[in-house]
Each structure stands twice: as C-alpha cells, then as structure tokens.
Amino acid sequence: MDELAYSSRMVDWAPLGKLLLVMCLLIVGLITESIVVPMITFVIGILLMAYSTNMKIPLILSLAIGEAILIMIIGSGMISIMGDPNEPALWEGQILWFKIHMTATSFNKAWIIFIRAIAGVTLMLSFASSTPIPHLAQAFRSLHFPSEITELIVLIYRYAFLLLERFLVMIDAAQCRLGYNGSLTAMRSYGGAMAGTFIFSMEMAEKSEAALACRNYNGYFPIYRPPRKMSVMWPIVAIGSAVVLYVFGLYSVGWIDMQQIFAPLFGW
C-alpha cells in the first residue's frame, strides 16, 4: 500500500487537504436525503482514484472495492426486505424463518445506504491509496492529535508490512525446498510459514528496535521529504463543494426513485 501511495500522482497533494476534501464529500453524502448526491461523490471518488493511480486501478484495490460492494449488497438486501409492516408490500414472502416484507420506502432506503457506503469506501480508498502513512501521521500531528496515538498508528502500520513481507519471504523459502510437494506438505508449509512469520518477525521487531535506538529514535519518525502544506484553496474547495452538493441535494430529493426504475423489471 505504501508503495502504491508513493507512486500515486496525488502524493504531493497536501494530505490534510485531501483528508478534508474526502471528509466533506463523505459527510455531505451521508446527510443529504437525495440519492443523487452520494452518486456524485461516488463518481468523484472513482475519478480521484483513477487519476491517482494513472488510470490503472491495481488489482488489490479493485478487490477491496469488490469485496466492500459485496458486503454492502448483502447489507442493503437485508435492509430492503425488512420494511415497515404497516406499509403496502412490494414483495412478501418467507425464506426459512425469515419474514420478507419489502416496501417502496425500504427499497429506496436500502439503495441510498448502498450508494452512500460505496461512495464512502471509494473516497476513503482514494485517500488511502494516495497518502503514505508518514504523511498521514504528519497530518495528524499538525492537527495536534496526541503523538502517542499517531506513533501507534504508524508503528502498527509498519509492523503489518513487516509481517506481510516476512510471510512472502517464507513462502519463497518453502518453495525452494519443495515445500509444496503434495497437498499435505503444502498445508504444513503454509502453517509453518504463518508460525514462522510471527517468530521471525518478532526477532526483526527486536532488531528494528535496536536499529532505531542506535539512530537516536526519540518518539517520532521525521519525514524525509515532507508533503506540501495545506493551502487556503483546500478548505475553500472542500467546503465549497460540500455546500454546493448539499444545496443540490435539497433540490434533488426524489429525482431518482429506485423503486420506479426497478418497477417494470419486477412488475411492481
């Protein structure tokens, strides 16, 4: 992820500015009643991500988004079938001991939640994929977050990569000594790799501590090439776009009625 972030075209943008923009878009998407606004923020998120990764959205990000969408489809599906029993039902039925009662309101509500959610995920990812953790830490620091929390985030993040890297190394080590010769052996090798990852990375963590100490680590990682400071343009653009979207949201309530779009399909 860090590698991805450093190669992003938005890496030079002020992290705080990015964070503010993403937050504003996120919030406005959540508070408006109109489904059009989260759709717009979703598109903005996708565009930002496409720009950030130079139109090549890497597999790992698409997987993350795909997975998030899947989870949200299930979640929204649940919401849509648990409508108010007093309203007229679009679809009624029973699956096992599950009572299904889908109403126009619940259907629309599910959609708006679904779109808000994927918009949120893409926006957050567009931020995460373009902001290396040290930059984020810097942003936190300039917001006067407690330094303990900031450094903790940084350390956890680094340790996660340490583990991941170690795991990949272990897989290679196993391969060279026929670790995948047969499924039973392969299973043992995966187990060994996982155990080994922890054992060996423990050592690495110990060594890194020594390495840090030797180089006068005193509680925070300085940034070699600091990102740009947030200019006044950022809050103007961020808050401005949020206000515009919010106002737009007030007007656009009910522009798109998902239930009516789907009505012909299901004969409601």
Add this chain to the structure above:
Amino acid sequence: MSDSLLRTEKVTFSYSRKGAKVLDEMDIDIPVGKKTAILGSNGAGKSTLFSVLNALNKPASGKVYYKDAPMSYSHSGKIRMRSEVSILFQNPNEMMFKPYVEQDVAYGPENMKLPKEEVEERVQEALFAVGMEAYRKSPIMKLSYGQRKRVTLAGVLAMRPSVLIMDEPTAGLDPQMAYEVMEIAEQLNSSGVTVIMSSHDTDLVYSWADEIRVLNSSKCVYSGIPEPFYEDYQLVQKAGLLMPSVYRMNRTFANLGKCELEPYPHTQSQLSVKISDRCATDFGVMNVVKVDKDTDIPALLASEGLEGLPIGIYGMSARTARNKTEMSVDFMYNGPENCIRKCLSGEDSVLLCDPIMVDKAVSSADFINGNGYGKIDVRTV
C-alpha cells in the same frame, strides 16, 4: 545434445512493471558437470538471475531452458525441477523456515518424502559438513549470521541436489569455513553435481572455478574460462571487479621478465614455484591416503609408516573418519594446497583424502610436475 544444463535465451526481467530491467535480454548458459562462478558488482543481477533459474521469478520475456527443455512453470514442473536444482539464498534470514536448527535442515528432505531414518542420516551428515552438529537443537534465532549461513547451507546439502546454485556461500563465513565450503563444492562436483556459485571473493573463486560468467548492467558480458576475461583490463574495471591476486602477480612477474605469462598458476604455491628458478628435485613426497568413513586413520598411517608427517585433510569421508579419533590434523582446510606447500619446502606430507576426491588431490601436483618446475612425487595409498 548440447552440454548446457541451464540456459537463458534473451531473458528480460524487472521487479515491477515500470521498474528498470534487472536482466535485459540476457543470454547465459551453465555447462553440465562443471564449476561455474557468476561474477558481478553489487546489484549486477546475480541473485535475480538465480531466482529466474530456479523459477522463483518468471521472466517478462525470453526463455529459460533446463536440460534443453523450456522451463515449466506448472506446479508439478516446478516441483520436478526443484527436486534436482537446489538454491542457497544469499541471505540466510530469507531461507530459514523452521525455528530450530535440526528442524530447518530436515525440512527439505522431509518435503522430499524420504523415510525418517534417511532424513535423520542426512541431517546428521549435513550438519557435520558445515561444522554445526553442536548446535543441532539450538533455536536458529540465537545463532550468529555466519552460523545461520552454515545452517542454511546444511539445509540444501541435505537435499542432495544434482544441481546446486549457491548465492555468495562464503560471504560472512570465517576464512577457514570459506575454504571448507569450497571443498564441499569441490566434493559435490567430484560426485557429478553441477555447481554454480556467485561470489565476491575473487581469489577463492579463481582457484576453484572452471568457468566464469560476468554480469554487468543487466547483461552477461563475459562467459568462458577466467583468464581471457582478466586479460581485458578495461572489461574487468567496467564490470566493477578486480583481478585475483595470484593472477595479477603472475602478470606482474611476466611483465618484469621473470617468467612467461602462461601457464597460469591458480594458487599461491603454483605461483611461487613458477617464479623460483630452483628447478628442484628435492621436493617432498605427497602421500594421498584414501580414507573411508570407517577407516582407522592412526592404524592405517602406522601400517604405511607415515606417522609424524604433516597431515592435511580433504573431503567428507576423511573428515568423518578423523572425527572418530582424537588425532590432530595440521591442515583442516585447503588440504592439497597446504600439503603441496610442505612438499615444496622439502618435507613429505600426508593428505587424508576422500576416495572420490583422489583425482583432484593428485592433480594438484600436475601444475608443478607437468610444466617442468620440479617433481613432487605423489603416492596414492
């Protein structure tokens, strides 16, 4: 049928899509049954080449051939290839898999589905070969760098591959152990294993390698026997390498008119005898004594009347046999060279030698005897 075992054809590889090419249309071939050294400066791509040869990395373009067949990247194809071709990583920390020494060494043989006794025997033998038996039960994490290096070497030796790729096996080892590793490589080669090694120890490699391959700026810039490469001073400089000291001294003496350039000596004793004008006949006798695993060395020496002579040791079975006695040995490493040196100073010497290595031991006197620099009698017992 060509005599190349592993061959790359216009292999291009880079670690990331946008990254620089680490191997750029590289053509290289590794002859079967020989000792090949891969040389090159830091970052020249030696380790990367090895990872491609072991199918750990797949080239972006070009082909890799193993035994004249294109490398298979299918699961079973890789397993088949890797059960014959073993690789020793440069960094032992990237190679360790199990937390305890003996477990780690046993990991390869276990994966080969060998019977338990066989695994046990191989672990024992491999740990002995690298001088780490005393650490059998130690946690790997409590070992020093060089010790880890030895353990990982034992791990690949225990797999008894028919092709062994070693990425800087001597880096970080103490000087004696470095010689012992070369001896192990020599022994494996005597028993038919193709050995490929990368190393920055120019001198050690020069006395060992049959052939060299030199990598520079993602290409193979030289392939063949060592001398013509070192002859090309520009090329050596460009590749970021140095001449081996024996080679350089021989060259300097030749420039000074002290001797001819050829034949090229590969060891210090060969060089010394070449430039000393003393075409002596009073060199000592080198007694090459074949020693099996179970030979009673003191008894054998006594029966041959070879007691009291300086003793060198060469090869696995000789080391095993010697380990069973309390006998002291004068040269635990680099046996043939040290024995020859003794002979040059007029003393007789004894080389306890693994039967499989006898030819190699005997031929170490060839340079002197064959070029008229004197006569060292070699007696095989």
